[in-house]
Amino acid sequence: MSVHITTLDDRVRLRQDDSSPLSTQEYFVNMGPQHPSTHGVLRLVLKLDGETVREVIPVLGYIHRGIEKMGEHQSYRQFVHLSDRLDYLSALINNWAVSMTIEKAANIELNDRIQVIRTLMAELQRIQSHQLWWGVFGMDLGAFTPFLYGFRDREIIADIFEETVGARLTMNYIQPGGLMYDIHPGFVKRVKAFLQYFKPKLAEYETLLSGNVILQERLRGVGRMDGQTALSIGATGPVLRASGVPLDLRKSEAYGSYGKVAFDVVIGKNGDCWDRYWVRLEEMRQSMKIVEQLIDNIPEGKHMVMKPAVKIKLPEGCYYNQVETARGILGVYIVSDGKESPYRIHLRTPNFNNLWAITETAANWRLGDLVAILSSLDVVVPDIDR
Amino acid sequence: MTGITENIWQAKTVAQRAAEALPESVWFALGYMVLGVVGVAAFIAVLGMGLIYAERKIAGHFQCRLGPMRVGWHGIFQTVADTLKLLLKEDVVPAQADKFLHILAPLFTLLGTILVLAVLPMSPIVHVSDVNIGVVYVGAVSGFGVLGILLGGWSSNNKWSLLGAMRAGAQIISYEISATLALLVVVLFSGTLRLSEIVESQAAGWWIWRAHGVGIVAFLLFFIASLAEINRTPFDIPEGESELTAGFHTEYSGMRFAFFFLAEFINMFIVAALTATLFLGGWMPFHIGDFAGFNAIMDMIPPGLWFTGKTAFLVFLIMWFRWTFPRLRVDQLMRLEWKVLLPIGFANLIAAAVVVLFNFYFFPVR
Numbered sequence: 001m002s003v004h005i006t007t008l009d010d011r012v013r014l015r016q017d018d019s020s021p022l023s024t025q026e027y028f029v030n031m032g033p034q035h036p037s038t039h040g041v042l043r044l045v046l047k048l049d050g051e052t053v054r055e056v057i058p059v060l061g062y063i064h065r066g067i068e069k070m071g072e073h074q075s076y077r078q079f080v081h082l083s084d085r086l087d088y089l090s091a092l093i094n095n096w097a098v099s100m101t102i103e104k105a106a107n108i109e110l111n112d113r114i115q116v117i118r119t120l121m122a123e124l125q126r127i128q129s130h131q132l133w134w135g136v137f138g139m140d141l142g143a144f145t146p147f148l149y150g151f152r153d154r155e156i157i158a159d160i161f162e163e164t165v166g167a168r169l170t171m172n173y174i175q176p177g178g179l180m181y182d183i184h185p186g187f188v189k190r191v192k193a194f195l196q197y198f199k200p201k202l203a204e205y206e207t208l209l210s211g212n213v214i215l216q217e218r219l220r221g222v223g224r225m226d227g228q229t230a231l232s233i234g235a236t237g238p239v240l241r242a243s244g245v246p247l248d249l250r251k252s253e254a255y256g257s258y259g260k261v262a263f264d265v266v267i268g269k270n271g272d273c274w275d276r277y278w279v280r281l282e283e284m285r286q287s288m289k290i291v292e293q294l295i296d297n298i299p300e301g302k303h304m305v306m307k308p309a310v311k312i313k314l315p316e317g318c319y320y321n322q323v324e325t326a327r328g329i330l331g332v333y334i335v336s337d338g339k340e341s342p343y344r345i346h347l348r349t350p351n352f353n354n355l356w357a358i359t360e361t362a363a364n365w366r367l368g369d370l371v372a373i374l375s376s377l378d379v380v381v382p383d384i385d386r
Numbered sequence: 387m388t389g390i391t392e393n394i395w396q397a398k399t400v401a402q403r404a405a406e407a408l409p410e411s412v413w414f415a416l417g418y419m420v421l422g423v424v425g426v427a428a429f430i431a432v433l434g435m436g437l438i439y440a441e442r443k444i445a446g447h448f449q450c451r452l453g454p455m456r457v458g459w460h461g462i463f464q465t466v467a468d469t470l471k472l473l474l475k476e477d478v479v480p481a482q483a484d485k486f487l488h489i490l491a492p493l494f495t496l497l498g499t500i501l502v503l504a505v506l507p508m509s510p511i512v513h514v515s516d517v518n519i520g521v522v523y524v525g526a527v528s529g530f531g532v533l534g535i536l537l538g539g540w541s542s543n544n545k546w547s548l549l550g551a552m553r554a555g556a557q558i559i560s561y562e563i564s565a566t567l568a569l570l571v572v573v574l575f576s577g578t579l580r581l582s583e584i585v586e587s588q589a590a591g592w593w594i595w596r597a598h599g600v601g602i603v604a605f606l607l608f609f610i611a612s613l614a615e616i617n618r619t620p621f622d623i624p625e626g627e628s629e630l631t632a633g634f635h636t637e638y639s640g641m642r643f644a645f646f647f648l649a650e651f652i653n654m655f656i657v658a659a660l661t662a663t664l665f666l667g668g669w670m671p672f673h674i675g676d677f678a679g680f681n682a683i684m685d686m687i688p689p690g691l692w693f694t695g696k697t698a699f700l701v702f703l704i705m706w707f708r709w710t711f712p713r714l715r716v717d718q719l720m721r722l723e724w725k726v727l728l729p730i731g732f733a734n735l736i737a738a739a740v741v742v743l744f745n746f747y748f749f750p751v752r
Contacts, residue, residue, distance in 0.1 A: 029545050037628040051549070051716055140628045142619060142713025148449035214620055214712050367549070368715040371629050 011057055012045060026054060033062045037140045037371045040381030044358070046370070053370050056362045058355055064385035071345035076102050076176060076312045079345065083332075084170035086349060087383035089129040090325040092121045092161075095174035100255065101321035101332040102176040105314045112257075113301035114178050119257040120294050121161075121173065122323075123287040124191070127198070128157040129326035130280045130287075133378045137277065138209050140375040141218055146209055153201055160190045176312055178304035191295050195288055202284060210281065219274035223361040223373035226271055233360060234353035237328025239377055242279045243271030249324040261293045273369075276376040311340055327351055327378055351383035400425070401515035422514045426503055430652055435465040437651040441705055448709040475640035483637065484541035491538035492638065492645035498530025499652045506659050507582045509669045509690035520581035521569055524660065525562070528615070531649065532558040535624065535634050538646070542637035550633025553716055554617065554624035560723040561614035561621075567731035568608035571600065571738040572664045575747075585668035590676075592667040596747045603734045605665040607727060609700075612661065614719070616653040618704055620711040623719060658700035662693065669693040 012028050032043040041062035047055035067086065071079045083094035096118055103110065135150020158168045164184040165173045173180050184190075209215055225235075230243040240247055248265040250258040266282040268275025314336035322331040328350025335344040354377050362370045404418035439454070439462065446453025454461030479488050502524055504514040517523045532555060539551020573579060575597060576587035587593075594601045614621035625633040635646045662668055669689035673681045714722070741747065 027545065036631060051553075138712065142622065142626070142628060143711060144445075145449050145709050148451065152450055208710070209712070212712060214714055217718055218712060218715055366715055366717060368623070368626070368629050368713070 008045065008057065008059065011055075012047075024049070031370075037375065038381070039136065039375075039379060042355075042379065042381045042384070044370075044374075046367075048367070051366050051368075053362050053365055053367060056359050056370070058358065060385055062385065063382050065382075067386040068345050068347060071342060073341060075340050076314070076342065077308075079342070080175060081170070081172040083347075084172055085382060086347065086386055087325060087327060087330070087351060087380045088169055089132060089380055090125055090327065090330075091169065091171050092125045092173055093323060093325040094330060095172060096122060096256075097321065097323040097325070097330045097332050099174050099176045100323065101319055101334055102312060102314065104321055105317075105319040105334065105336070106176070106312055108177050108306060110178065110305055111301040112299040114303060114305070115257045116294055116298050117179060117183055117303070118174055119261075120191070120291055120298075122256070123290045124157050124160065126326045127284050127287045127291075128154050130284045131157075133280060133326075134205060134209075137375045137378075140371050141215060143209065143212075143215075146205070149201075149205070149208065153198060156194050156197065160187065160194065163187065163190065175304070175308070177306035177308075177310075178302070182303040183298075188295055188298070191291060195292060195295075198288065202281070205281065210277075216274070218368075218372055219277055219376075220272060221270070222273045222365060222369050223376065224270055224272045225357055225361045229360050230271065230357065233356045235328070235357050236350050236353065237324065237326070238276060238279045238283060239328065239354045239357060241266060242268035242275035244269060249322060249329060253322075255323065257294060258290075261290050263287075263290050273372050273376040276378075280378070313338060313340055314342070322348070325350055327380065327383070328354060347386055349383045349386060351379050351381075355379050355384055400513065422504070426500055426514060430500065430503065430648065433655055434648045434651050435469065437655060437701070438465045438468070438647075440701070441651070441708075444702065444705045445709050448706075469644070472640055472644040477640040477642060478637075480543060480637050482543040484543065487537050487541035488637075489642070491534045491541060492642045492649075493534070494537060495531050495534030495649040496645045498528055498534065499649045499656065501527040501530070502656050502660075503652065505581060506656070507585055507663060507668055508659070508693050509688070513582065516580060516582045519579045521573055521579045521584070524581075525566055525569065528656075529562070531616075531653065534646075534649075538638065539634035542634075544637050546630045546632075547634050547636045550624045550626065550630045550636070553626070553630075554634060556716075557617070557621065557624065557719060558615050560720060561611040561727075564607055564611035564723060564727040564731045565615060567728075567735055568604040568611065569664065570735055571604040574735075574738050574742050575601075581663060581668075585663055585670050588667040588670050589673055591673060591747075592665060592670070594665040597738065597741050598746065600734060600738045600741055601665060603730065604738070605661065607731055607734065608664065609657075609661055611723075611727060612657040613704065613707070614723070616650065616657055618654065619708040620714050621719060622708075622713055623716050626713065628713075654701060654704055655697065658697045658704065659693070661700055662696035666696045667692070668696075 026047055026049045029046045029048055030043060031046050032038040033041040038044065043059040043062060045057040045059060046053055047057075065085070067082050070082060074082070080095050080098050083098045084091040086094050102108075131150045131154045135147040135154075138144075138146025138150075161171060162168050164181065164187055165171045166181075225243050227240075227243040227245045230240045231245060235243075236247065244267055246265045246267045249255070250263075251265050263286045266279050266286060268279050314334065316336055316338045319334045319336065320331060322329050329348065330350055331348030333346040333348065334342045337343040357377055358370075358374055362373050365373065400418055400422040404415045404422075407414035407418060442464070443453040443461075454464035457463040457467050479485055505517050505520050505523060507513045507516070535554040535558075536551050539547040539554070542548070572584060572593055575593050576584045578584060578587065590596070592601075594605045617624050623629075625635070630636070635643055638646060669692050671681070671684040671687060671689065671692050673684060
């Protein structure tokens with residue numbers, strides 16, 4: 001029995017109908033790998049009928065760096081820095097995912113201080129990621145100004161990170177067994193100042209973009225995806241929650257300090273672009289709520305429960321753990337053969353699954369809607385190819 | 387017409403002066419013609435640079451940054467440097483492109499712009515040619531722009547360019563209808579097609595507010611439709627940077643790209659200037675009916691300044707839109723024109739006819 005594999009070549013073959021002199025022809029266009037709104041090197045092969053999108057075929061692999069394979073040749077500690085490079089906008093949360101998997105496998109107990117700081121950092125990172133998304137989303141819809149507003153506010157969080165961590169983007173801060181450094185003495189003050197600053201700015205975001213009639217027209221009802229479809233393609237994070245499925249690991253698994261704080265899981269109703277937009281804006285508010293609850297009671301303690309020089313060896317076996325990044329569930333699967341480096345690492349990245357929502361939702365919408373839908377999925381391409 | 391305009395400003399265009407000089411000396415006439423041509427060309431170059439600088443500065447301040455700051459004081463020579471760069475850049479024509487049309491397209495676009503500029507009454511003395519069918523001429527000649535865009539998109543042999551060109555074609559031709567309907571309202575009011583006479587007919591008050599709301603509706607219609615005609619945000623779908631990379635001029639580089647770019651900016655000025663001329667009195671000072679004293683004070687401000695001020699305000703408005711609004715989708719754009727603007731345009735034209743029939747203006751002068 002032979003298996004027929006459908007290649008890209010098969011899919012881009014056209015059936016031309018010459019029966020009528022007025023017959024029109026569908027055509028294929030490459031959107032990317034160099035295109036302003038694919039945010040990196042994502043390639044989408046589009047089957048277009050005039051302006052209408054008939055089919056979207058994502059073609060991946062343009063930024064594949066073999067992170068999983070590299071992980072097999074590095075120690076567990078070293079692998080953490082590679083996780084920064086997955087979804088670089090959730091670098092700290094990725095660090096946390098890898099560290100937590102290793103800690104659970106090696107039975108490392110953490111103190112409360114580490115958990116609270118990790119939670120704080122993760123939520124700041126989530127706000128920062130959503131700020132950037134908001135700006136880019138505006139730009140994809142043709143409004144350039146939100147982009148710079150988003151960057152302006154993002155900078156403040158980047159400064160907070162820089163002060164404590166020393167880096168602004170790929171931070172490598174959360175380590176197996178604790179944190180790389182203790183927080184900077186000015187951290188609490190700075191975060192409070194940021195909360196003060198950002199609350200009115202979020203209202204400004206609403207005035208500039210959310211209430212705009214053009215934006216509403218562009219988003220409402222566009223790219224609708226029901227909860228069932230979203231679950232079947234494995235979408236997670238805001239994309240899934242916008243479709244009305246209240247799945248949030250922060251609530252359901254309550255890792256870190258999430259069990260101690262009160263926050264709501266924001267869900268949408270229709271699963272259209274507007275809901276995805278609204279869910280993310282609302283998530284920024286919820287994240288601020290979490291930070292507000294934690295920032296005043298950071299417990300005392302060490303920032304590292306084990307010496308950084310200690311080599312970590314996991315007992316033989318398979319380990320899986322997952323966290324909620326700004327874009328959805330990041331799962332880390334480690335197969336250990338008892339040596340210093342993992343036998344195999346697999347990453348279940350949120351963007352890989354979220355991207356396939358475009359094949360479900362974009363058909364029969366216009367080219368302009370495709371850009372809006374893609375942007376509302378908030379795809380970070382290096383997270384897809386890893 | 388009031389006595390003020392006739393006596394103080396002897397309106398003479400460059401073309402008229404050339405015609406008067408012709409019997410005496412052919413060289414004088416030729417000199418005036420050259421003056422007109424060189425004047426328009428120099429004006430375009432300087433204005434283009436000025437507008438680009440203004441746009442970048444305004445965009446900068448809208449976006450909490452400073453804009454160009456390095457070249458010269460507050461970056462005033464930035465556009466000069468950019469122009470030099472564009473002049474020196476390699477002019478790439480894609481291998482599969484239709485070379486002749488590819489080279490021709492930006493010239494067409496710029497040509498439409500130059501020809502409109504020649505009939506704009508900027509002040510009683512700065513006016514190249516006063517065509518007796520000015521309004522019709524403007525409507526006809528501005529069509530060159532879309533021709534250039536269509537040719538450019540077609541000849542580039544690039545699917546993105548073609549999509550942009552087709553969008554532009556559909557958009558510009560649709561919105562021209564609404565713009566023309568709004569123009570006709572002013573033609574009805576003033577009873578003339580000559581742009582200078584339209585300006586003079588507003589001596590007692592500008593058309594935007596003299597006709598009980600009809601003028602305001604026509605003003606808004608014309609302004610919105612013109613924005614769509616010149617592909618400015620929120621109607622910039624032919625370029626659609628995030629959708630079509632750069633739309634119809636994706637395959638253009640160097641000076642040919644600069645032509646498209648220049649035409650876009652000059653078109654912005656033209657729209658502002660035309661709107662000011664038709665609805666805000668052009669170079670005509672702010673007059674209120676028969677209030678002679680008030681009008682006399684207003685007359686002290688030179689007409690060139692009035693024109694510049696009004697145009698600059700509208701240009702600022704256009705830039706403000708660009709740095710605030712997202713972009714419409716292509717079908718929404720068509721819906722806005724055919725289902726909203728067009729019916730309003732027709733209704734407004736009928737209302738204007740009624741206003742004219744009963745001579746129902748504020749400050750009726752005729």
